[in-house]
Amino acid sequence: MEAMFPSIFYYMPPGNILPHQYIVGLVLILAIFAVLASYMRIRSWKVPFTPASVLSAVLFSKGSGGKNQGFGARASTAGKSTFHDIFLLERAGAWCEERIHTLGRGLVLWGFVLLALATVVGFLIDPLGAPDSAVLPVMLLGDVFQGMIALGAAILLLRRLSRHNLRISTDRNTWALQLVLLVLGASGATADLLSIGGFLAGAQVAFLVNIASIVIFFLYAPFSELTFLVWKGSLLMQETLQSESGKGREIAPQPQLGK
Amino acid sequence: MKAPDNPVLVxxxxxxxxxAAKDVAEFGVPxxxxxxxxxxxxxPIRWSYHTLAPDFRPTEEVMGPLIDFCQSNKNVTVMKGCIVDxxxxxxxxxxxRIKDETTKNITExxxxxIIVATGFEHFDARVDPRYGYGRMPNVIGINELEIMLKQGRVVGHDGKPPKRVAFIFCVGSRDRSTNPWCCTVCCGVSIKQGIEVKQLLPDSQVYMIYMDIRTIGLWEKLYWESMEKYxxxxxxxxxxxVYYTGEKLLVKGEDTLVRGPFEVLFDMVVxxxxxxxxxxxxxxAGALSLSLNEYGFLAPKIPNVHFDSGKEGIFLAGACVAPMSVEEALSEGSAAAMQAVKLGSRLMQKVPV
Amino acid sequence: MADGGVVQLGKDEELELGKEDAKLLETLSSQRKAKFAFGTTEDYLKMLERMKELEKKGEIIVHHVTDDYDPVGVRTLSGRVKKIPTRETWQHKSCGQCGHIPGYISAFYWIMSELGVSYVDDTNQTSCTAWNYYGSGTSNPVALSAVFLRNMHAAYERNAYPLIHCGTSYGDYKECRYLVVMNRDIRERVRAILKKVDRELVIPEELVHYSEWLHVMRQEVAARRKFDMSGVKVAVHAACHTYKLMAEDYTYDENILGGRRPAPTSSIALALGSQLLDYSNWYDCCGFGFRHILTEREIARSFAYFRKIRPIVRETHADVLITHDTGCVTTLDKSQVVPLAQGYRETIPVISDSQFAALAMGAHPFIVCQLQWHIADWKPLLAKMGIDWQAAYEEYKSYLDKVKGGMKPAFIRSPPRHLQPRPHTKAFRVDEPVMS
Amino acid sequence: MSEEEKKRKEKESSAGEEKGKFIIERRYVDDSRIIEPKKLELGGIDMSGRWGTLVLPRTLEDFDTEIYRDVEKLPRGGNIGKCWQCGNCTAVCPVAHAHSEFNPRYLIHIVKMGYTSEIKKHHEAVYLCSGCGLCSAACPKGVDPQGVMIAMSIAFKAHESELTE
Structure with missing residues (x-):
C-alpha cells in the first residue's frame, strides 16, 4: 500500500504556506459568516429566522393544553420530520415530475451531509501523522461524496440545459449556484484522484479550485435561493412541531366586528 | 400614358x-x-387625437403632411362643408351633384x-346608461381623454389629477343591446392612453376592465409594456x-378570474x-345607391375585398367599411386610389385590363 | 311562442296559452331558459285597448276612475297618463302591515282624515295570496285572478275605488289583470268561480298603489306641514313589487330624480322640504325577497343590513329611510337588530312614507305613527324634526293607562265603513309638478 | 368506499356544517362568511346561535396593493407584474393537480389586485409550492412563478398578523 501511494497528500501546498488547520479554520469562519449572513438576510424580509425558532421549540417549548409533549417527543417529531422531509426528500420529491430531478437534489444533499461527516472524521485523524491505511478510506469516501455533489449538480444543470428553450425563464442565481456546486464537487473529487494518478501539478490546481469554490459557495449561499430553502424548510418543520404539540394553527377568528 | 381629364371624386x-387624394394627385390625375x-x-383631427397607437407618434406627424399636400397641390380641389347629393x-x-350644406347651393x-371614405363616429355612451356618461362627472370617453392628453393635463371636474383611473372596455361594442361588432382599436387605444396617463401621473393607479384584450398584431407590444413597464x-x-357617490365613482363589476363581484371607488372612469x-x-350610401351591411357599414361586394363596392367606378376605403385603425385606413385609401387610377387609365386607352 | 321565451300575442290579440304552449313554457322555465314575462310596453298598451273592447262587448265591467273620485293624472313609465283617484277610496290593506308595522296604516288613515278625504275601510277584504304565489314559485293564475277580482268587486259594490296598500298585491293584481284581459280561458274560468260567490267580473280601469295617492296629494300634505323638514336628510327605498312588476304602469316624473327613479315617496320627501339623497344600491331588494325570507332568513337579514342599510348610511348619512311597503319597512327595520347586537354601528330608522308625512303634519309619534314598534333608533330623527318625543312618550304612557282603565283606544280612528254623499268639486288635472 | 374514507367523509361534512347548519342552502355559503356568535345578548334577550347569525357579503371591496409592492421587492418576486393570467403555470403545476387550494395563477392574481379578503382565505396554500420550477419553464411572459411563490410566501409570512386577524 505505502509503496503504491508514497503520500497522498503530497499535492497539498506545503504546510508552512497553508497548514491544514488553517483551511479548517477558514471553512469554519466562512460557515459562521454564512449563518450570520443568512440570518441578516432573512430578517431583512421582515420574517422571523425560523431555524432558531425550531431549535428553541425543540429545546424549550413548554406547550400548553392536554396534548403537550415533552422534550423527547418534540425531538422525535423534529427528527422524524428532518429525516422524512429533508433527508428522504419526501415533501419535495413528491412533486418533482421526474425522478432524475429528485435524484439530483438528493445527491447534492446527501453528498454534502456525508462530506461534512467525512471531513470531521478526517480532521480527527491527523492526516499527516496517521498511517495512510487509516486515512485512505476516509479520504476516498470523501472523494466519493464530493463526486456525489458533482453528479447531482451535473444532473440539475443538464436537466436545466436540456429543457432550455426560448420560453424558459429561471433565475440566474440558480444557474450560478448549481455551477458552483458542480465545480466544488468535481474539483474536490478529482484532486485526490489526480494525486493518486501522479499528476501532482493537476492535483494542486484542482485543490486550489476546490478551496476557491468552497469560499465562493459560503460567501454566495446566504444570498442565493438556499437561504429561502433553509427558512422555508424550518418553517414547515416548525408548523409540524406546533401541530404535533397540540397547539396547531388556530382557526382564524372572525373579522373584527363593528369596524 | 395620358391621364384622363375628369377628376377622381373623393x-x-x-x-x-x-x-387616396394624395396618391391620385401624385399620379397627375386631378x-x-x-x-x-x-x-x-x-x-384624428376632429377629436384632437394626441398620439396614435402603437408607437405614440403625434397625430400631426401622420396627418399633417397629408392635409398640407391636399391643401396646396394644384391637382387637388377641396370642397369643404359639402356633401354629395x-x-x-x-x-x-x-x-x-354636390351640395353646399350652408348655402344649399348645388354644383354639378x-x-x-368615386372613392367613398366617409369614416365613422364614436359611440355615444349616453345610449348605454349604466355607465352614467353625460350624467356623472369624471365619466369620460377615450376621445375626451385624448384631448386632455393633448393638453398635457389629466384632471377631474374638480381640477385635481385622479389617483385611481378605470378604463372600461367594449362600451358600445360586442353587445347585442348596442353594437354587436368589435371596434378593433379601442383596446390598443385605451392601453396607449393608460400608459400616457401613467407617464403623466406616475403615482396614479390605472386599471383596465376588459372582456378580451384585442391588441392585434404588433399592437401587442402596448399590452405587454403597459403591464411590464408601467x-x-x-x-x-x-x-x-357606475354610480357617482358625490365624491367618487363606484364601479360595480365582476372579476371573472376570482368569480366574485367587486365594488371599488375610482376617481375617473374612461x-x-x-x-x-x-x-x-x-x-x-343613399346618394350613391350603395348597399349597407346589417351593421350599417358600407358593404363591399366581397367582404374580404374592401375597396370593391360592387359598382363599377365606385370604390370604398377606410372606416366606413369596417372599424379600423388609422394605419389600416391609410393603406385602404391608397388601395382605392390605385383602383381609381387603374380604371381611369383603362378608360383613356380603351384597353381592357 | 317567440324565440326569447316571451309570451307574444296571437293574431286576434288574445294571449292564447294552449296546452302545448303551456308545456313548452313550463319546460323552458324549469330549465331557466325562459322567464315568464308579460310582454313589452306596447303589449301593455294593447291590453288596455283590449279591456275597452271587452267592456264594449259587455264581457266585463270596467270600474272607471270617474270624476267622482277627483282623479289626478300622472305620467307612467309607458308615457301614458294614469288617473289616480283621490277621494272615496276603498282601502285594500296588506296582510302583513297591521301585525308588524301598525303605524304605517294608522298614519295613512290619519292623513286622509286630516285632509278630509272620505274613504272606506272595509272588513270584507281577503288577502291576495300572492305571498304564496311568489313564495312557492308556482303559479295558479286562475285562483290568483279570482281572489283579485273578488276584492275588486267588493270595492265596486261599495262604490269606492280600490287603493292598494301592499306592493306585492299591487304588482300581482297588475299581472292578474293582464292575464284575465288577454286570455279568454282564464277569464271564463274566473267568471265561473266569481259566479259561485255571486260576484261579477269587474276590472278597475287603473290599479293604484297608496304611494301614488300620497304622490298626487303631496302638495295638500305639504300645506299642512307643522315642522320644518329642511334639515332632514332622507333616503328612499322603492318596493320592488310596485315598480318592477309590470314596470310600465308605475308613476315616474321627469322632475323627480330626472325620471330615473320611481316618483312616489321621493316626491313626498321633496314636497315636505326635506333633502332627498340617492345611494348606489337603490335598485336592490330590501332583503325580503319571498323565497329567501321563508328559507334563508339569515341571508335575508344579512342582505338587508350589508347591501342596503350599511351602504345607505355610509353613502348618504341620512336621518331616515322611507319606503312604501310593509315588507320593506319590516325587513329593513327589524334586520338591524342582530348587526347592532354584534357591534355594527351603522343604523338608520326606517319608516313608511305615510308615517313620515303624518309626523311632518303633526301626528302623534306613538299613538298615531306607532314608532315604539320600530327597532332602529328614531329618537335623533324626531329631535331633528323638532318633535319633543319625551313629552309625547309621557303622553302615550298616560294614554295607555287610560286604555287599561277602560277608555276606548283611539290610535286607529274609527274607520268609516260607508261613504258620505258629497258634492263633486274638482276638475281633472294632469299632475305636472315643478321640483320643489 | 372503504370504512376509513367513510369516516373521514363524515368527519369532514360535520365539520363543514358546524356553523349555520340550519341554513337550507348552506352548501352555497363559504364558512368564512358566516358569523355565528356563541354568545350574543341584546337587552337581556339571548340571540346566540341561529338567531344571531349573519352572513357576510362576498363583494370584493379592497384594492390594497401593499403585499403586491412587497412581493415585487423581494428576491425573485420582481416579475409578478408581468403576469397576464394565462394559467400556464397552474396547468403544468403538479401540486395544483392534487391540491385545489394551490393555484399559482390565482395567488398571483389576488396579490396583484390586492384582494385582501381572498388572500386571507388562501395565503397558507403558498407553502405547498414544491419549487419544481415547471411553471417558470412554461410561463410565456417570463414571470417566473416559482420565484414569485418564494417571494409571496415570505411576504405572506411578514404580513401574517394582518392576514390571520
Missing part, C-alpha cells in the same frame, strides 16, 4: 380620403375632395370615378353599473367607446 377627408365638415383630417352616368363620366361636376393592472370582467358608422356614411 368623399371624406379623413386618413383614408386624404391618402382630384375633387369633398368634405362635409369645415376642416380636413377626419376623426346624387349621381348619374357611367364610369369615366359620372355626373355628381363630372368625375371619372404596472397597469387588468381586471377581466364587465362593468354592470369609457372605451366603440366605432360605429356615422350619418355621413348613411347619407353617402
Amino acid at each position: 368623399i371624406g377627408a379623413g386618413p383614408a380620403g386624404l391618402q 382630384v375633387l375632395l369633398v368634405e362635409r365638415r369645415k376642416e380636413l383630417g377626419g376623426a 346624387g349621381y348619374s352616368g357611367r364610369p369615366g363620366d359620372f355626373h355628381v 361636376k363630372v368625375v371619372s370615378s 404596472g397597469i393592472n387588468f381586471i377581466r370582467g364587465r362593468v354592470g353599473e 369609457l372605451a367607446v366603440g366605432i360605429e358608422p356615422g350619418p355621413g356614411t348613411k347619407q353617402a
Whole structure:
C-alpha cells in the first residue's frame, strides 16, 4: 500500500504556506459568516429566522393544553420530520415530475451531509501523522461524496440545459449556484484522484479550485435561493412541531366586528 | 400614358380620403375632395387625437403632411362643408351633384370615378346608461381623454389629477343591446392612453376592465409594456353599473378570474367607446345607391375585398367599411386610389385590363 | 311562442296559452331558459285597448276612475297618463302591515282624515295570496285572478275605488289583470268561480298603489306641514313589487330624480322640504325577497343590513329611510337588530312614507305613527324634526293607562265603513309638478 | 368506499356544517362568511346561535396593493407584474393537480389586485409550492412563478398578523 501511494497528500501546498488547520479554520469562519449572513438576510424580509425558532421549540417549548409533549417527543417529531422531509426528500420529491430531478437534489444533499461527516472524521485523524491505511478510506469516501455533489449538480444543470428553450425563464442565481456546486464537487473529487494518478501539478490546481469554490459557495449561499430553502424548510418543520404539540394553527377568528 | 381629364371624386377627408387624394394627385390625375365638415383630417383631427397607437407618434406627424399636400397641390380641389347629393352616368363620366350644406347651393361636376371614405363616429355612451356618461362627472370617453392628453393635463371636474383611473372596455361594442361588432382599436387605444396617463401621473393607479384584450398584431407590444413597464393592472370582467357617490365613482363589476363581484371607488372612469358608422356614411350610401351591411357599414361586394363596392367606378376605403385603425385606413385609401387610377387609365386607352 | 321565451300575442290579440304552449313554457322555465314575462310596453298598451273592447262587448265591467273620485293624472313609465283617484277610496290593506308595522296604516288613515278625504275601510277584504304565489314559485293564475277580482268587486259594490296598500298585491293584481284581459280561458274560468260567490267580473280601469295617492296629494300634505323638514336628510327605498312588476304602469316624473327613479315617496320627501339623497344600491331588494325570507332568513337579514342599510348610511348619512311597503319597512327595520347586537354601528330608522308625512303634519309619534314598534333608533330623527318625543312618550304612557282603565283606544280612528254623499268639486288635472 | 374514507367523509361534512347548519342552502355559503356568535345578548334577550347569525357579503371591496409592492421587492418576486393570467403555470403545476387550494395563477392574481379578503382565505396554500420550477419553464411572459411563490410566501409570512386577524 505505502509503496503504491508514497503520500497522498503530497499535492497539498506545503504546510508552512497553508497548514491544514488553517483551511479548517477558514471553512469554519466562512460557515459562521454564512449563518450570520443568512440570518441578516432573512430578517431583512421582515420574517422571523425560523431555524432558531425550531431549535428553541425543540429545546424549550413548554406547550400548553392536554396534548403537550415533552422534550423527547418534540425531538422525535423534529427528527422524524428532518429525516422524512429533508433527508428522504419526501415533501419535495413528491412533486418533482421526474425522478432524475429528485435524484439530483438528493445527491447534492446527501453528498454534502456525508462530506461534512467525512471531513470531521478526517480532521480527527491527523492526516499527516496517521498511517495512510487509516486515512485512505476516509479520504476516498470523501472523494466519493464530493463526486456525489458533482453528479447531482451535473444532473440539475443538464436537466436545466436540456429543457432550455426560448420560453424558459429561471433565475440566474440558480444557474450560478448549481455551477458552483458542480465545480466544488468535481474539483474536490478529482484532486485526490489526480494525486493518486501522479499528476501532482493537476492535483494542486484542482485543490486550489476546490478551496476557491468552497469560499465562493459560503460567501454566495446566504444570498442565493438556499437561504429561502433553509427558512422555508424550518418553517414547515416548525408548523409540524406546533401541530404535533397540540397547539396547531388556530382557526382564524372572525373579522373584527363593528369596524 | 395620358391621364384622363375628369377628376377622381373623393368623399371624406379623413386618413383614408386624404391618402387616396394624395396618391391620385401624385399620379397627375386631378382630384375633387369633398368634405362635409369645415376642416380636413377626419376623426384624428376632429377629436384632437394626441398620439396614435402603437408607437405614440403625434397625430400631426401622420396627418399633417397629408392635409398640407391636399391643401396646396394644384391637382387637388377641396370642397369643404359639402356633401354629395346624387349621381348619374357611367364610369369615366359620372355626373355628381354636390351640395353646399350652408348655402344649399348645388354644383354639378363630372368625375371619372368615386372613392367613398366617409369614416365613422364614436359611440355615444349616453345610449348605454349604466355607465352614467353625460350624467356623472369624471365619466369620460377615450376621445375626451385624448384631448386632455393633448393638453398635457389629466384632471377631474374638480381640477385635481385622479389617483385611481378605470378604463372600461367594449362600451358600445360586442353587445347585442348596442353594437354587436368589435371596434378593433379601442383596446390598443385605451392601453396607449393608460400608459400616457401613467407617464403623466406616475403615482396614479390605472386599471383596465376588459372582456378580451384585442391588441392585434404588433399592437401587442402596448399590452405587454403597459403591464411590464408601467404596472397597469387588468381586471377581466364587465362593468354592470357606475354610480357617482358625490365624491367618487363606484364601479360595480365582476372579476371573472376570482368569480366574485367587486365594488371599488375610482376617481375617473374612461369609457372605451366603440366605432360605429356615422350619418355621413348613411347619407353617402343613399346618394350613391350603395348597399349597407346589417351593421350599417358600407358593404363591399366581397367582404374580404374592401375597396370593391360592387359598382363599377365606385370604390370604398377606410372606416366606413369596417372599424379600423388609422394605419389600416391609410393603406385602404391608397388601395382605392390605385383602383381609381387603374380604371381611369383603362378608360383613356380603351384597353381592357 | 317567440324565440326569447316571451309570451307574444296571437293574431286576434288574445294571449292564447294552449296546452302545448303551456308545456313548452313550463319546460323552458324549469330549465331557466325562459322567464315568464308579460310582454313589452306596447303589449301593455294593447291590453288596455283590449279591456275597452271587452267592456264594449259587455264581457266585463270596467270600474272607471270617474270624476267622482277627483282623479289626478300622472305620467307612467309607458308615457301614458294614469288617473289616480283621490277621494272615496276603498282601502285594500296588506296582510302583513297591521301585525308588524301598525303605524304605517294608522298614519295613512290619519292623513286622509286630516285632509278630509272620505274613504272606506272595509272588513270584507281577503288577502291576495300572492305571498304564496311568489313564495312557492308556482303559479295558479286562475285562483290568483279570482281572489283579485273578488276584492275588486267588493270595492265596486261599495262604490269606492280600490287603493292598494301592499306592493306585492299591487304588482300581482297588475299581472292578474293582464292575464284575465288577454286570455279568454282564464277569464271564463274566473267568471265561473266569481259566479259561485255571486260576484261579477269587474276590472278597475287603473290599479293604484297608496304611494301614488300620497304622490298626487303631496302638495295638500305639504300645506299642512307643522315642522320644518329642511334639515332632514332622507333616503328612499322603492318596493320592488310596485315598480318592477309590470314596470310600465308605475308613476315616474321627469322632475323627480330626472325620471330615473320611481316618483312616489321621493316626491313626498321633496314636497315636505326635506333633502332627498340617492345611494348606489337603490335598485336592490330590501332583503325580503319571498323565497329567501321563508328559507334563508339569515341571508335575508344579512342582505338587508350589508347591501342596503350599511351602504345607505355610509353613502348618504341620512336621518331616515322611507319606503312604501310593509315588507320593506319590516325587513329593513327589524334586520338591524342582530348587526347592532354584534357591534355594527351603522343604523338608520326606517319608516313608511305615510308615517313620515303624518309626523311632518303633526301626528302623534306613538299613538298615531306607532314608532315604539320600530327597532332602529328614531329618537335623533324626531329631535331633528323638532318633535319633543319625551313629552309625547309621557303622553302615550298616560294614554295607555287610560286604555287599561277602560277608555276606548283611539290610535286607529274609527274607520268609516260607508261613504258620505258629497258634492263633486274638482276638475281633472294632469299632475305636472315643478321640483320643489 | 372503504370504512376509513367513510369516516373521514363524515368527519369532514360535520365539520363543514358546524356553523349555520340550519341554513337550507348552506352548501352555497363559504364558512368564512358566516358569523355565528356563541354568545350574543341584546337587552337581556339571548340571540346566540341561529338567531344571531349573519352572513357576510362576498363583494370584493379592497384594492390594497401593499403585499403586491412587497412581493415585487423581494428576491425573485420582481416579475409578478408581468403576469397576464394565462394559467400556464397552474396547468403544468403538479401540486395544483392534487391540491385545489394551490393555484399559482390565482395567488398571483389576488396579490396583484390586492384582494385582501381572498388572500386571507388562501395565503397558507403558498407553502405547498414544491419549487419544481415547471411553471417558470412554461410561463410565456417570463414571470417566473416559482420565484414569485418564494417571494409571496415570505411576504405572506411578514404580513401574517394582518392576514390571520
